[in-house]
Amino acid sequence: MKLVKIFALFLGAAVLVNTANAQEKMTSEKTVNVGGAPMYPSKNIIENAVNSKDHTTLVAAVKAAGLVETLQSKGPFTVFAPTNEAFDKLPKGTVDNLVKPENKAILTKILTYHVIAGNYDAKAIADLIKAGNGKAMLKTVSGGTLTFSMKGSKLMLTDEKGNMAAVTIKNVYQSNGVIHVIDTVLMPS
Structure with missing residues (x-):
């Protein structure tokens, strides 16, 4: 019985140490x-995104499209994450309509249009823009294309319909890629 108590104390101490180590790692x-x-x-795209008050619409849309598991996977992914204000720029009722089950395919196409396979930080994209004489084009997970350019020091994206978004x-950085916050929802053709 005494051995069981000692073992339980040892286990409890080990759990406390592991929890403290995890918290210390996150704060460092x-x-x-x-x-x-x-x-x-150290967290994946979904684990971080759910905590942002500016991305509640995006998180709800990702859940409605069934993309949570994908964005928790190994990746790497580069995500251009529109804010709630970006979604508010869409015509009234658009988001409510898109999250309906019968519109899942359209929603999925729009959301995956904001994702590029690979790990592209701002420097990597800027280097592609320089190499492309002021523009760079990258394929999205949905199969569409985003065009990147610079406007002064701001990284800009242009969708297939000609809409522009700025990286704000x-x-x-995430454990499975990188997120860039943008001010406009991008639309595939």
Whole structure:
């Protein structure tokens, strides 16, 4: 009985040490605040995105499209994450209509249009823009193309319909890629 108690105490101490080590690691990580919450490089895209108050619409849309598991996978992915304000720029009722089950395919196409396979931080994209004489084109997971350019020091994206989005927060590193926050929802053709 005494051995069991000692073992239980040892186990409890081990759990406390592991919890303390995990908390220490998270607080020592270089984070970027997005939507009032720190984004931890050791967490995946979904684990971080759910904490951003600026991305509740995006998170709800990702859930409605059934993309949570995909964005929790190994990746790497580069995600251009529209804010709630970006979704608010869409015509009234658009988001409510898109999250309906019968529109899942359209929603999925729009959301995956905001994702590029691979790990592209702002420097990598800027290097592609320089190499492309001021523009770079990258294929999205949906099969569409995004065009990248610079407007002064701002990284800009142009969708297939000619809409432009600016990167407002760049290089939010994740365990399975990188997020760039954007101010406009991009639309595939």
